Amino acid sequence: MSDNHWWFFDLAVVIAVTGTLTFGVFSGVDGITRIAVTIPLVLFLPGYALVSAMFPDKPNDNYQSFDEEKTGLGNPLLASGGLETIERLVLSVVFSVALVPATALIASATPRGLTLGMVLSGIALLTVALSLIAIGSRYRCPPEQRFVPRLSSEPLFFTQRQNAFRRTNPRPYNIALVVALILLVASGGFAVANSPEHDGFTEFSVDTEDVTGETDTMYESTYTAGQPNELQTTITNQENEERTYTTVVLLEQVSYEDDGVTVHETEELVRESTTVADGETHQQTLNVTPSMQGDEFRLTVLLYEGDPPSDPTTENAYRAINLPIELE
Incomplete structure (x- = not known):
């Protein structure tokens, strides 16, 4: 040919x-x-x-x-x-x-x-x-x-x-x-x-409600002691590899002063682990049942990579979200 x-x-x-x-x-x-x-x-x-x-x-x-x-x-x-x-x-x-x-x-x-x-x-x-x-x-x-x-x-x-x-x-x-x-x-x-890769990070957020003219807070801020409530969180893994996360929710009684916030009492409400593939987003539904009573409370939602320490706090968490709430 x-x-x-x-x-x-x-x-x-x-x-x-x-x-x-x-x-x-x-x-x-x-x-x-x-x-x-x-x-x-x-x-x-x-x-x-x-x-x-x-x-x-x-x-x-x-x-x-x-x-x-x-x-x-x-x-x-x-x-x-x-x-x-x-x-x-x-x-x-x-x-x-x-x-x-x-x-x-x-x-x-x-x-x-x-x-x-x-x-x-x-x-x-x-x-x-x-x-x-x-x-x-x-x-x-x-x-x-x-x-x-x-x-x-x-x-x-x-x-x-x-x-x-x-x-x-x-x-x-x-x-x-x-x-x-x-x-x-x-x-x-x-x-x-030697292709460059961006530094890994994780996005962590609490799902909010639709904002209208009558909205006071973008999240559920009123709880009743002893009654369960659902708290929705979202985890997006951008760490370049699969990761296992643990979410911890704390109920903290606090007082607000000029030099910061003082935590008087802490109660752990929930702890839940999940594995998220790289580039994927996972939504968690956490059942929160506060039991303390009094004034000036907040929910502190902590995210850890792997297992959290025995005493989880905002300082040792990978990600932390503070949500002031009212307890009835």
Whole structure:
């Protein structure tokens, strides 16, 4: 079978490799394998698809003569419609370096934010879309001008050609290209291996009521001693890994002074643990039954990672919420 029957082969490979590598990343590979899988996705494949879409024709060395009577120029002009192999490879890397940050910027504007999954999904979809556009562009080219990936061997770098228009020694250019590509791949591998992660945090809140003109407090603030009440809390895990949390609710009798709050008596009302996956939100329904009587009370809702200490307080908790209440 001639090479002309394989004019779409390289783009079909790009689509297949993009899908395979993306699946490999999402399957949870790590270490050196993760770096090896990610580098082609971010440093070559998107740019190659874009270059193929922009330059569907093959290079040529045809020369056009000027009409001396109209232009006054006697020298011919080199008209090259396509790109050589080394030019395609270099531009593929350059365009990839430009496309990946643009994809990350778009991903950061989505509701899910800037995550590895969103960026890789965007890069994969963009690469496949550009590859399909490139296939269509090549198909519209005349067969004799269409770029066809050669099954036979061809020179990868610039070579010396014996004509009057190319007398520059290509060796320095080839050396510079090799050094630049090695540095780029090395820096890309380092960036993938040491991808920055934001510091972990946990969001902790008490569910509030709809605010209207008659709302005094945004939460249930009136309790009856000895009667159970429900307290709704929400935990959102952004710690980059699964975490186990324990929520402790204290009823505290306090007095408010100029220099702060003094706690006179404390009663633990409830203690409940739950496990929340990274990036997930969990809602807790806590049954609160206060038993003390008197004035100036507050509910102190404490959140701990793992098991809480025997004497839970605001100072030793990971998160703390103070809710002034009235006891009837």
